[in-house]
Amino acid sequence: xxxxILVFLLCAASLTAQAALDPVQVRQLAAEDSSDKVAAxxxxxxxxxxxxxxxxxxxxxDSLFLAGEKAVIINGGKAFDAASGAAIGMPAxxxxxxxxxxxxxxxxxxxAALKLFDADAGVRLASAQKxxxxxxxxxxxxxxxxxxKEIDARIKAxxxxxxxxxxxxxxxxxxxxxxxxxxxxxxxxxIRSVLLPLTEKAGEPDxxxxxxxxxxxxxxxxxxxxxxxxxxxxxxLSLGSILLLAAxxxxxxxxxxxxxxxxxxxxxxxxxxxxxxxxxxFRAYLPAYIxxxxxxxxxxxxxxxxxxxxxxxxxxxxxxYGRTLETLLATWGISLVLIQAARxxxxxxxxxxxxxxxxxxxxxxxxxxxxxxNRIIIVGFALFVLTLVWVLMNRTRxxxxxxxxxxxxxxxxxxxVPTARIDTMAFALGAGIAGLGGVALSQISNVGPDMxxxxxxxxxxxxxxxxxxxLAGAVWAAxxxxxxxxxxxxxxxAVIAKISILVCIIIFIQKRPQGIFALKGRFVE
Amino acid sequence: xxRPLTLRILDTLDRKAWxxxxxxxxxxxxxxxxxxxxxxxxxxxxxxxxxxTLIGKIMCYALVAVAMDLIWGYGGILSLGHGLFFALGGYxxxxxxxxxxxxxxxxxxxxxxxxxxxxxxxxxxxxxGSDSFLWVAILVVVVPALVAFIFGYFAFRSRIKGVYFSIxxxxxxxxxxxxxxxxxxxxxxxxxxxxxxxxxxxxxxxPETRLVLFGLTAVMLAMTLVFASWLVKSxxxxxxxxxxxxxSRVMFIGYNPLWYKLTIWVISAVLCGIAGxxxxxxxxxxxxxxxxxxxxxxxxxxxAVGGRGTLIGPVIGAxxxxxxxxxxxxxxxxxxxxxxxxxxxxxxxxxxxxxVGLWKKIMAKKGAEAC
Numbered sequence: 001x002x003x004x005i006l007v008f009l010l011c012a013a014s015l016t017a018q019a020a021l022d023p024v025q026v027r028q029l030a031a032e033d034s035s036d037k038v039a040a041x042x043x044x045x046x047x048x049x050x051x052x053x054x055x056x057x058x059x060x061x062d063s064l065f066l067a068g069e070k071a072v073i074i075n076g077g078k079a080f081d082a083a084s085g086a087a088i089g090m091p092a093x094x095x096x097x098x099x100x101x102x103x104x105x106x107x108x109x110x111x112a113a114l115k116l117f118d119a120d121a122g123v124r125l126a127s128a129q130k131x132x133x134x135x136x137x138x139x140x141x142x143x144x145x146x147x148x149k150e151i152d153a154r155i156k157a158x159x160x161x162x163x164x165x166x167x168x169x170x171x172x173x174x175x176x177x178x179x180x181x182x183x184x185x186x187x188x189x190x191i192r193s194v195l196l197p198l199t200e201k202a203g204e205p206d207x208x209x210x211x212x213x214x215x216x217x218x219x220x221x222x223x224x225x226x227x228x229x230x231x232x233x234x235x236x237l238s239l240g241s242i243l244l245l246a247a248x249x250x251x252x253x254x255x256x257x258x259x260x261x262x263x264x265x266x267x268x269x270x271x272x273x274x275x276x277x278x279x280x281x282f283r284a285y286l287p288a289y290i291x292x293x294x295x296x297x298x299x300x301x302x303x304x305x306x307x308x309x310x311x312x313x314x315x316x317x318x319x320x321y322g323r324t325l326e327t328l329l330a331t332w333g334i335s336l337v338l339i340q341a342a343r344x345x346x347x348x349x350x351x352x353x354x355x356x357x358x359x360x361x362x363x364x365x366x367x368x369x370x371x372x373x374n375r376i377i378i379v380g381f382a383l384f385v386l387t388l389v390w391v392l393m394n395r396t397r398x399x400x401x402x403x404x405x406x407x408x409x410x411x412x413x414x415x416x417v418p419t420a421r422i423d424t425m426a427f428a429l430g431a432g433i434a435g436l437g438g439v440a441l442s443q444i445s446n447v448g449p450d451m452x453x454x455x456x457x458x459x460x461x462x463x464x465x466x467x468x469x470x471l472a473g474a475v476w477a478a479x480x481x482x483x484x485x486x487x488x489x490x491x492x493x494a495v496i497a498k499i500s501i502l503v504c505i506i507i508f509i510q511k512r513p514q515g516i517f518a519l520k521g522r523f524v525e
Numbered sequence: 526x527x528r529p530l531t532l533r534i535l536d537t538l539d540r541k542a543w544x545x546x547x548x549x550x551x552x553x554x555x556x557x558x559x560x561x562x563x564x565x566x567x568x569x570x571x572x573x574x575x576x577x578t579l580i581g582k583i584m585c586y587a588l589v590a591v592a593m594d595l596i597w598g599y600g601g602i603l604s605l606g607h608g609l610f611f612a613l614g615g616y617x618x619x620x621x622x623x624x625x626x627x628x629x630x631x632x633x634x635x636x637x638x639x640x641x642x643x644x645x646x647x648x649x650x651x652x653x654g655s656d657s658f659l660w661v662a663i664l665v666v667v668v669p670a671l672v673a674f675i676f677g678y679f680a681f682r683s684r685i686k687g688v689y690f691s692i693x694x695x696x697x698x699x700x701x702x703x704x705x706x707x708x709x710x711x712x713x714x715x716x717x718x719x720x721x722x723x724x725x726x727x728x729x730x731x732p733e734t735r736l737v738l739f740g741l742t743a744v745m746l747a748m749t750l751v752f753a754s755w756l757v758k759s760x761x762x763x764x765x766x767x768x769x770x771x772x773s774r775v776m777f778i779g780y781n782p783l784w785y786k787l788t789i790w791v792i793s794a795v796l797c798g799i800a801g802x803x804x805x806x807x808x809x810x811x812x813x814x815x816x817x818x819x820x821x822x823x824x825x826x827x828x829a830v831g832g833r834g835t836l837i838g839p840v841i842g843a844x845x846x847x848x849x850x851x852x853x854x855x856x857x858x859x860x861x862x863x864x865x866x867x868x869x870x871x872x873x874x875x876x877x878x879x880x881v882g883l884w885k886k887i888m889a890k891k892g893a894e895a896c
Binding site: 326333495505 | 825862
């Protein structure tokens with residue numbers, strides 16, 4: 001009795017496993033005519049059967065053969081019945097099934113669609129994402145079935161979209177209307193372009209659907225505009241952090257010490273070349289840890305730039321305290337020497353500094369809003385440097401001395417502050433921070449001898465707008481200028497934006513010659 | 526009692542200076558043309574076209590340096606945007622030269638080539654009348670003056686001075702450079718104006734035209750020097766120097782520094798504009814790079830090398846630095862920036878009075894030894 005049941009169960013099991021596909025359909029895969037093959041592939045796809053995947057895959061790999069009137073799969077010297085999947089004896093005579101390009105394309109589509117029924121959610125997700133851009137009306141029933149089975153909310157949302165897109169070609173206006181309504185909820189440029197033909201009479205005969213499509217495109221446009229503006233604010237934020245990094249050092253040397261350092265941009269360049277140097281060293285000696293060259297470059301850049309700063313201060317700037325215009329000219333001379341030195345040492349061409357792998361890619365916030373990792377990391381890095389500077393200036397002895405010398409040099413000297421050494425150290429600190437900014441710059445822009453020149457005007461603007469002697473001013477001015485110029489750029493183009501920013505600053509200086517955050521108190525020149 | 530004008534003009538310079546000026550003019554107006562045209566080319570005394578162009582160019586620079594010295598050496602205001610005024614004058618005159626090309630351009634059209642390239646159908650409004658020499662001559666003076674007046678009025682009114690002023694002028698010329706780089710603003714974009722053919726109907730490359738331009742530049746430079754020395758010795762010049770040394774005190778006495786600064790600022794800009802207009806036909810090109818901040822700051826170093834607060838200093842500085850530049854860029858191009866950079870450093874550290882100051886020091890030492 002038990003034996004009978006067991007046999008029966010085995011039979012049933014083998015039946016469900018092996019007789020799932022219709023042998024006639026499978027046979028049609030090996031038909032003479034391409035159109036017949038395509039029809040067979042589409043029918044097989046509609047079954048959404050895992051077995052269909054096996055057969056279609058075999059066909060795509062050219063291991064489907066015709067033996068007599070039966071389609072067989074020959075794989076690794078063994079033959080299987082294509083419809084049931086059961087192993088059979090090697091047939092004596094086989095005929096290969098031609099797979100031309102049209103069939104191959106059809107197979108690829110079918111296999112991709114069948115992945116929607118894969119057991120692995122990850123595979124299903126990838127497949128659903130792929131379908132967003134290439135969905136054909138013929139897939140609508142298949143998608144409907146996949147939608148029924150799907151349990152994962154994210155995949156389900158994607159499938160709904162794909163289903164709606166497929167339904168846009170439906171002959172029933174009601175189905176189209178529903179599809180348009182569903183698509184109006186999205187915010188992707190591809191769906192907008194899919195909907196666009198429906199807003200015209202030639203593309204959509206039904207008035208109701210057409211009006212709905214016009215409304216949908218409008219709604220999508222609105223959301224796209226929001227995303228675009230958010231993107232601009234973000235790139236403004238990242239530009240602001242770059243400006244902040246460039247201007248922080250300047251806020252110390254100019255704002256606190258009153259030195260106009262026209263070579264500040266070249267100190268950025270020193271930092272960027274330090275990053276390049278570390279990259280070269282890591283490539284040559286530690287290729288396995290190449291991704292770590294950037295963290296290693298941070299202290300190197302800081303000390304390299306600080307060293308240049310010390311040399312500058314000791315040899316030139318020391319003799320020019322209190323004569324700002326002369327400092328300006330002398331530091332300009334230093335900047336020319338540094339630029340030429342970089343040309344001689346590294347060549348006049350830009351050098352290539354690659355992003356470490358952990359900085360590539362980004363976070364997709366919306367379909368058309370991508371926040372690249374390198375920008376995010378730079379914003380974070382700027383925050384880190386800002387905190388560092390703030391702590392140094394407000395919580396350490398060195399910072400206290402620097403502030404004391406700024407406020408009253410003779411008195412500071414009288415109570416025992418080594419003013420000359422403090423000057424050197426403060427200048428070195430400002431230079432080192434410029435070096436840190438250079439490391440950040442090396443990740444998003446070209447590294448070359450002339451790279452510093454472009455930042456000098458901008459960073460002085462930040463300091464001038466922010467107000468002298470103020471870190472907070474520099475922060476607000478940098479972020480404000482960054483965001484404002486990126487928003488203007490989107491609206492009026494890069495050059496006009498730059499010019500109007502400069503004009504705005506000139507007007508602003510009229511009103512508040514001391515910057516946003518003027519030092520309060522009795523300061524006379 | 527006022528003395529006759531001729532006497533007052535004569536008073537502006539001392540005897541030695543007048544003699545030097547006469548020698549300079551004689552060289553530029555008689556000796557150079559003779560040596561260029563009459564002496565055969567293989568002779569050692571022949572002055573080549575290259576030399577004439579080079580010296581003519583440097584004389585334009587010297588004019589700019591004198592203008593810079595008026596504002597910096599006497600007014601105490603360091604402008605890092607004088608390249609803008611120079612370029613404005615140059616562009617105004619350059620447009621006249623473009624119109625003089627006529628139909629000889631590569632497109633054979635009435636409009637300048639770059640406008641044909643942009644598919645423009647007519648001359649934009651701000652260039653209307655640019656085919657008239659007289660109107661362009663007015664533009665060369667009025668445009669820099671107007672820009673300088675508007676900018677200077679607002680800057681000096683809110684008492685922006687020192688490095689703030691320097692940096693803002695730098696931003697100004699930088700912004701203008703970006704604007705002129707654009708194709709659609711009507712200034713020829715990247716390439717600027719070039720390929721000139723004629724000026725007032727004469728071929729621009731003929732030796733005679735070159736010599737006339739050369740002579741005109743020399744005369745302009747000489748006249749500027751006389752005018753400037755009159756200006757700085759006048760009451761105006763004395764108040765200006767006082768403002769440079771102690772602005773607050775001058776204000777407390779009852780002068781308004783605004784108008785003094787503004788006047789010298791506008792004069793300086795106009796001189797730069799004229800220099801630019803003389804420069805363009807001799808060099809044959811004007812493009813936005815003339816407005817780059819680096820160019821403007823180089824003007825300051827000419828003045829500093831020669832000696833601020835003297836009028837002959839800037840001329841000497843312009844000649845020394847630019848001759849050095851043309852020698853270096855031919856012989857050791859890679860060392861020019863090192864030299865220029867070190868020049869900036871050395872002059873500010875060791876020669877605050879420039880070469881003229883050094884000369885005076887040496888003479889004073891000699892005089893002391895003689896006693």
